[in-house]
Amino acid sequence: MKTTEKHYTLTRRSLLKGMGSVSLLGLFGSRMRYANAGSKVNMGFIYVGPRDDFGYNQAHFEGKSGVASQAWVNAFDQESVPETVEVQKAMESMINLDGAQVLFPTSFGYFDPHILKIAKKYPEIMFLHCGGLWDEKKHPKNVGSYFGYIDEPVYVAGVVAGLMSKTNKLGFIAAIPIPQVLKNINCFTMGARSVNPDITTNVIFTGGWANPVKEAEAANSMVDQGVDVLTCHVDSPKVIVETAEKRGVYSCGYHTNQLPLAPKGFLTGAEWNWTNVYTDYAKMIKNDELIPNLVRGGLKEGIVKSSPYGSAVTPAAKKAADAAREKFKTGNFTAFVGPIKDNTGKVVIPEGKSYPQRDLWLESMDWLVEGVIGSTKS
Amino acid sequence: MNNVLRIDRLEPLIIPMTALLFALILFAIFITLVGADPFGVFHSIYRGAFGSWFSWQNTLVRAAPLMLTALCTALPARMGLIVIGGEGAFVLGGLCSALTGLMLVGSPAWFAISMMMLAGAITGGLWIAAAGALKYRRGVNETISSLLMNYIAIAVMNFLIIGVLRDPATLNKPSTYPIDEAHMFVDIGNSSIHWGLVVSIVICLLLWFLSRRTVFGYAVDIAGGNERAARIARLPVGFLVLATCFLGGASAGIAGMIEVAAIHGRANTSLNAGYGYEGILIAFLARHNPLLIIPAAILMGGIRAASGLLQRSHDLPDATSLVMQGIIFIVILGSESLYGRFKIFRQQHSSERAVA
Numbered sequence: 001m002k003t004t005e006k007h008y009t010l011t012r013r014s015l016l017k018g019m020g021s022v023s024l025l026g027l028f029g030s031r032m033r034y035a036n037a038g039s040k041v042n043m044g045f046i047y048v049g050p051r052d053d054f055g056y057n058q059a060h061f062e063g064k065s066g067v068a069s070q071a072w073v074n075a076f077d078q079e080s081v082p083e084t085v086e087v088q089k090a091m092e093s094m095i096n097l098d099g100a101q102v103l104f105p106t107s108f109g110y111f112d113p114h115i116l117k118i119a120k121k122y123p124e125i126m127f128l129h130c131g132g133l134w135d136e137k138k139h140p141k142n143v144g145s146y147f148g149y150i151d152e153p154v155y156v157a158g159v160v161a162g163l164m165s166k167t168n169k170l171g172f173i174a175a176i177p178i179p180q181v182l183k184n185i186n187c188f189t190m191g192a193r194s195v196n197p198d199i200t201t202n203v204i205f206t207g208g209w210a211n212p213v214k215e216a217e218a219a220n221s222m223v224d225q226g227v228d229v230l231t232c233h234v235d236s237p238k239v240i241v242e243t244a245e246k247r248g249v250y251s252c253g254y255h256t257n258q259l260p261l262a263p264k265g266f267l268t269g270a271e272w273n274w275t276n277v278y279t280d281y282a283k284m285i286k287n288d289e290l291i292p293n294l295v296r297g298g299l300k301e302g303i304v305k306s307s308p309y310g311s312a313v314t315p316a317a318k319k320a321a322d323a324a325r326e327k328f329k330t331g332n333f334t335a336f337v338g339p340i341k342d343n344t345g346k347v348v349i350p351e352g353k354s355y356p357q358r359d360l361w362l363e364s365m366d367w368l369v370e371g372v373i374g375s376t377k378s
Numbered sequence: 379m380n381n382v383l384r385i386d387r388l389e390p391l392i393i394p395m396t397a398l399l400f401a402l403i404l405f406a407i408f409i410t411l412v413g414a415d416p417f418g419v420f421h422s423i424y425r426g427a428f429g430s431w432f433s434w435q436n437t438l439v440r441a442a443p444l445m446l447t448a449l450c451t452a453l454p455a456r457m458g459l460i461v462i463g464g465e466g467a468f469v470l471g472g473l474c475s476a477l478t479g480l481m482l483v484g485s486p487a488w489f490a491i492s493m494m495m496l497a498g499a500i501t502g503g504l505w506i507a508a509a510g511a512l513k514y515r516r517g518v519n520e521t522i523s524s525l526l527m528n529y530i531a532i533a534v535m536n537f538l539i540i541g542v543l544r545d546p547a548t549l550n551k552p553s554t555y556p557i558d559e560a561h562m563f564v565d566i567g568n569s570s571i572h573w574g575l576v577v578s579i580v581i582c583l584l585l586w587f588l589s590r591r592t593v594f595g596y597a598v599d600i601a602g603g604n605e606r607a608a609r610i611a612r613l614p615v616g617f618l619v620l621a622t623c624f625l626g627g628a629s630a631g632i633a634g635m636i637e638v639a640a641i642h643g644r645a646n647t648s649l650n651a652g653y654g655y656e657g658i659l660i661a662f663l664a665r666h667n668p669l670l671i672i673p674a675a676i677l678m679g680g681i682r683a684a685s686g687l688l689q690r691s692h693d694l695p696d697a698t699s700l701v702m703q704g705i706i707f708i709v710i711l712g713s714e715s716l717y718g719r720f721k722i723f724r725q726q727h728s729s730e731r732a733v734a
Contacts, residue, residue, distance in 0.1 A: 076690045078690060079696045084651045093436065093687065109551050177540070
């Protein structure tokens with residue numbers, strides 16, 4: 001099929017080819033191919049919050065800026081788009097007015113119903129969503145998802161926190177008790193307890209992804225209770241990291257690098273490395289390759305990474321953390337080796353049983369590991 | 379004489395239009411200061427908001443919920459109450475209509491949609507009426523109470539959605555179970571505008587009729603203008619407070635219902651997207667006239683619709699369109715004080731009287 005500038009067509013042959021696709025990581029569904037006639041690759045990015053939030057949205061913006069540095073890429077974006085009909089209109093606008101070939105609506109809540117609805121209307125455009133929800137049986141072929149096992153660098157940050165804490169009390173400020181968040185809390189705690197079994201982690205759920213006032217209150221109250229390392233899973237760790245710095249305690253970052261916010265107390269953090277992911281997608285489109293519907297990876301694949309160490313981190317802590325990171329990079333390491341009890345004393349993983357770090361069962365997690373002080377009922 | 383254009387009648391048109399023009403000049407100065415080309419920006423706003431059928435659909439679909447949340451402030455304002463609780467009524471209206479929809483899965487669409495709308499209206503209505511009752515019975519400032527009630531409403535919704543009402547399949551974005559797909563609003567023709575826009579316009583027209591052409595509306599205006607005079611005239615002031623608050627809240631509740639039935643198909647935290655707060659601005663722009671709310675909502679919907687294009691073609695942040703809305707809001711509010719100040723309107727007015 002001939003294609004012209006800014007036009008790319010899904011050929012029947014490529015679809016058939018896609019149906020019989022190879023499986024990678026055992027997770028890949030069917031693929032889709034776009035022919036591109038040598039013109040620029042047009043990529044649209046949509047964020048739910050501001051580009052410079054020192055958090056989730058900034059991480060994606062940095063990824064967009066990274067891929068935009070390629071001369072053959074034309075990347076454009078839109079910030080602060082709520083999960084309403086607005087995101088549907090933003091997607092359509094990027095397709096109709098900017099000629100987007102591939103869209104990256106990055107907020108979790110954009111997927112159902114918004115992406116699914118617009119994807120049906122524009123079958124020739126690829127919609128790639130951050131969050132890992134694509135289901136071969138239910139979802140259109142021009143939709144895909146990508147996500148990273150960020151719990152791996154969170155575990156590494158836990159190792160640093162466990163060795164740096166003097167009070168043995170860590171603090172974790174979290175948005176809502178969903179599996180992704182619980183897995184991070186558990187991995188942070190297990191990482192810390194792997195090097196210091198006396199560690200406990202206090203958890204406070206704020207009830208929302210962007211609640212700066214509550215986040216600051218939670219941070220202050222934790223410091224008052226003797227917590228000396230703070231970390232979080234909210235959209236923007238800015239307020240929490242700054243509060244920790246002001247109160248003179250350590251902090252571990254999340255989403256993106258927060259070292260500039262806390263030059264004294266910042267230890268390390270877990271970051272996304274979206275530049276890698278977005279550049280890979282752009283290359284696939286440019287080279288006319290099949291686009292996988294499901295892309296996942298962790299430290300090994302370079303989808304996530306650790307933030308640089310802050311000045312306070314001791315050589316011993318660095319060494320232990322580097323060792324933990326190397327173990328994840330082999331792809332064989334898991335923190336979920338039985339016996340593991342939850343924080344009510346119930347055995348969740350019996351002796352002799354273990355789950356790979358990326359096991360699907362862990363993605364419906366509803367328990368907090370021993371050593372965590374808090375409840376999922378919040 | 380009747381056919382002659384009477385300049386005093388034009389006062390309510392000329393003042394806001396001049397104010398709008400003045401606001402646009404201020405905005406152009408702001409744009410120049412941040413280093414962009416104001417003419418290019420205005421052209422993009424026009425193109426993104428009203429420049430094509432695609433842009434019009436974009437604008438209208440955003441304007442629909444704003445018309446209804448604006449009524450939540452506009453109706454009580456006719457009684458002299460400043461209610462800013464539209465967000466809470468919207469969120470709870472959406473939640474309760476989704477629950478009603480869940481109970482009616484499988485029933486005929488007309489019945490289910492009417493019941494959901496009723497549920498949204500009653501919930502939103504009672505919520506704002508509660509703020510009205512607090513004001514009337516206990517003297518609690520309705521602006522503060524309705525604002526604080528927004529937070530309560532959002533917290534209640536979060537609590538229920540994360541807790542008992544959660545569909546366990548929604549692991550990482552807690553939501554209620556989905557309503558019956560047959561009960562969802564469809565798009566009008568082959569446009570991307572859902573029928574909620576028609577519902578919103580009809581409600582604006584009905585409430586305009588109620589407030590401008592009925593005894594009830596007349597009584598509200600009197601009580602709003604002078605409560606003591608209204609009491610002396612034996613108007614049921616308490617009833618009027620509750621009724622206007624209820625109708626305003628019911629409108630915002632229906633907006634929440636439309637958001638569930640036309641967009642999300644279930645209730646979740648996406649309902650809390652700020653439509654209630656944007657409605658306050660529109661109510662003031664329209665001087666609390668339900669009819670003028672329609673064009674005011676379309677104007678504001680259009681400015682928001684153009685925001686994406688401003689970001690992508692001028693590298694301006696999303697806040698630019700909020701700055702523009704803010705400038706328009708403040709200038710139009712400021713222009714309120716100009717009514718009756720210009721001789722040109724008054725002279726004509728008095729000579730008119732002399733002739734009569």
